[in-house]
Amino acid sequence: MYKEVEVKLSPDHINDPASLERVIAKTAKLQRPFSHRVLRKSIDARGRTAVYRLRVGVAKDEELPKPPPYRKSYSTGKGRPEVYIVGAGPAGYFAALECLEQGLRPIVLDRGKDVRARRRDLKAIQQDGVVNPHSNYCFGEGGAGTYSDGKLYTRAHKRGSIRKVLHVLVEHGAQEDILQDAHPHIGSNKLPHIIAAMRSTIEACGGEVRFDQHVTDISAEKGRVAGLTLANGETLEVQYLILATGHSARDIYELFSRKQWTLEAKPFALGVRIEHPQVLIDHQQYGSNPRHENLPAASYSLATQVEDTGVFSFCMCPGGLIVPASTAPGELVVNGMSLSRRDSPYANSGFVTEVDEEDWAEFAGQGALAGLAYQKAAEKKIFEAGDGSQKAPAQLIEDFIAGRLSSKLNPTSYIPGVYSAPMHELLPAPVAARLRQGLKQLTKKIKGYTSNAGQVVGIESRTSSPVRIPRDKESLQHQDVAGLYPCGEGAGFAGGILSAAMDGQKVAMKIAEFIKVDS
Ligand SMILES: Cc1cc2nc3c(=O)[nH]c(=O)nc-3n(C[C@H](O)[C@H](O)[C@H](O)COP(=O)(O)OP(=O)(O)OC[C@H]3O[C@@H](n4cnc5c(N)ncnc54)[C@H](O)[C@@H]3O)c2cc1C
Known part of the structure; x- marks a missing residue:
């Protein structure tokens, strides 16, 4: 027999397994032994004193159902279609991992530094007031999400699978509590390790992550994305480009405006x-x-x-x-x-x-x-x-x-x-x-x-992007430039870590779908 029940526990008893079992037995009207798993945990502070509310799955005389698996295996083979991703924030990194799931090879470029090196620049802002325009609280590995609050909460339930994003974070070192908490939170002391672990997965599966790669130009030929130019003068040929540069990449909006590619004020x-x-x-x-x-x-x-x-x-x-x-x-x-x-x-x-x-x-x-x-x-x-x-x-x-x-x-x-x-x-x-x-x-x-x-x-003032880079609803490509996929908060399709991550996954899935249809 398996059922789910809602139970209430005072803060005094929340860390006491015996109290939890007792209240489950009473609520579910079950004799011990049984097995249980907390599915959801929230705090209800509406009454005179705050209590914990838990949703618990309980199984008697059978095994607890296993949570659904969320990750297919990541691809590692040679000759996979390459997808360039500009921006190593939540949208960019989750797009990269999704590319691996979908049999594509992601190459991530970011103007900033890796999470460790980035810390020195944060110290310089905090202590000396010196702002590095490529490495700060918004720019660098993990994007604006790294040295953030790490709240993992969104109302954007229809944009993708929140659970899948949370599972990917747990696979890369986040504490399992985030799968149960109604308002999960990681914290900026733990986020850098998780982000570095995501990079390791991308690299171990044959993808690439390159730092200090400030993209200053995007070229198109016959209405299709063709190349990228970096601040160091290097040029790259690209066929598929995910643009996940966040809400503070003002030079990218200005680039679009100069090229007269469609943008909207938001x-x-x-x-x-x-x-x-x-x-x-x-x-x-x-x-x-x-x-x-x-x-x-x-x-x-x-x-x-x-x-x-x-x-x-x-x-x-x-x-x-x-x-x-x-x-x-x-x-x-x-x-x-x-x-x-x-x-x-x-x-x-x-x-x-x-x-x-x-x-x-x-x-x-x-x-x-x-x-x-x-x-x-x-x-x-x-x-x-x-x-x-x-x-x-x-x-x-x-x-x-x-x-x-x-x-x-x-x-x-x-x-x-x-x-x-x-x-x-x-x-x-x-x-x-x-x-x-x-x-x-x-x-x-x-x-x-x-x-x-x-x-x-x-x-x-940086609550969300003041500009939207519109994309076709069906294909998710920019309406003027095929093969260019505006993504995440900078494109106006996300407003936080979770929604940016889900948007990254969504765009990567779309590219995979397109390549299958196209080939
Ligand atoms: C201090 C702070 C706290 C926050 N706290 C929370 C929170 O608790 N919960 C939450 O949900 N959200 C929080 N946010 C918002 C959240 O971080 C963003 O919504 C999220 O990071 C957006 O993800 P993104 O990948 O779309 O863009 P970003 O995270 O902004 O990443 C964009 C990346 O693109 C790179 N880039 C930009 N331009 C270029 C270029 N020309 N060439 C190459 N690379 C480029 C940048 O270096 C950056 O790494 C916080 C933000 C800040 C600043």
């Missing part, structure tokens, strides 16, 4: 990082202070509408750090990350509002690049307000709402440091107005959230 979100003491969030979400030792740092998700426009929290990082995510000198961008233990004393999250062509009307002359021009101008203004380093402007929340400069700031997780600045004036005016109104509306959602216990730090 709404995105812009605002600030908002930072609070983690204890404030724990106390409000779990009702206890300090939180139970078996509960993780608490998170939140907030949303409201101001003048029919969304204002919402984004990419919440419990127990995390605010990091400088600029990709070029002369700009200042912040984002958030956390380590696997999520044990910093700070909670941070993007607090952003949707922006669209109404917001960037003054740049309308730039066509499909208008949103990008608006994003660039906002980042430059924030940078120029400072001292030329990556020190970020900040304001206490009540002061931000009231529109007055803060006389002092709170301690922060942001290593380059913060200085007091009128964020209400430094942000684009309509954005500041919506964020301030949104905060007022959310005052009662989390007690203390809009108090001066928290502060806003700017600017959070």
Whole structure:
């Protein structure tokens, strides 16, 4: 007999196998012995005290069904069709592994460095304010996903198999918990090892990964992709090209624009990082202070509408750090990350509002690049307000709402440091107005959230791509250039690690399908 049951366990008992068995026996009305497997695990913090909710598969007098296998064997043979992939982020690496599954040979090119070498450049941004335009929090092996929060959550359930992506991560070293957790998280101390293991698989199966390969031109002949040019002058002939360069590859959008290949401006979100003491969030979400030792740092998700426009929290990082995510000198961008233990004393999250062509009307002359021009101008203004380093402007929340400069700031997780600045004036005016109104509306959602216990730090502007590189719905190729497959977040088809990874797999499967049909 096999069945699945939902059980509840207090944080006191969550790590005690005997308590779990007892509650399963009672709920499933079964005598021991039986075998069981936790299928899903979430925290329910709606009541006075938080509890764990588990979905458990239970088998009596038979074996527990095995989870479905997700990986076919990776191909290793010679003479496989080659697929060039530009970008070693989640979209690029998952596309590469899918190519191997599909009998294709992936060659991945990235402008940045491998995960280890990349660390030195992150240190230079954090400690010296020096931004390497090829190696930073967005560029380099693993893309923007490497030194991130590593939250593995998406609403894009129809874009592919979330389970398959999670299984690939587990095969490459992620902890198995991510297969059960309702809101899985890896952490930026563990992600680099997983990404390096993915590279090893690609190379062991005859694929290639090349770093320091900045693609500066793409050529096409008779409407079909033909070649790539690198910054070092090297040229490569290509037949199939997956373009997975992420939302910060501005030179790629500019290249498309120069070539008059179709691009579209796309709404995105812009605002600030908002930072609070983690204890404030724990106390409000779990009702206890300090939180139970078996509960993780608490998170939140907030949303409201101001003048029919969304204002919402984004990419919440419990127990995390605010990091400088600029990709070029002369700009200042912040984002958030956390380590696997999520044990910093700070909670941070993007607090952003949707922006669209109404917001960037003054740049309308730039066509499909208008949103990008608006994003660039906002980042430059924030940078120029400072001292030329990556020190970020900040304001206490009540002061931000009231529109007055803060006389002092709170301690922060942001290593380059913060200085007091009128964020209400430094942000684009309509954005500041919506964020301030949104905060007022959310005052009662989390007690203390809009108090001066928290502060806003700017600017959070790389939430998603301001440009879409459109592709044919059926073939997934760019509509002007056959053989070129725009992919992942940079193409506007993903908004996070999971969705980018699924998009990479989808495009690789499509190429395999095309090659079979074509040959
Ligand atoms: C600090 C931070 C924290 C984040 N936290 C989370 C999180 O917790 N959960 C989540 O789901 N998402 C998170 N994100 C977003 C997530 O990282 C991205 O959505 C995801 O990485 C997009 O994947 P991608 O492969 O499409 O692009 P990217 O990851 O951006 O990768 C693009 C790659 O292309 C390379 N490249 C760009 N231009 C060129 C060129 N011209 N030539 C050669 N190579 C080029 C870059 O070096 C880069 O490696 C975070 C992002 C940041 C910056």
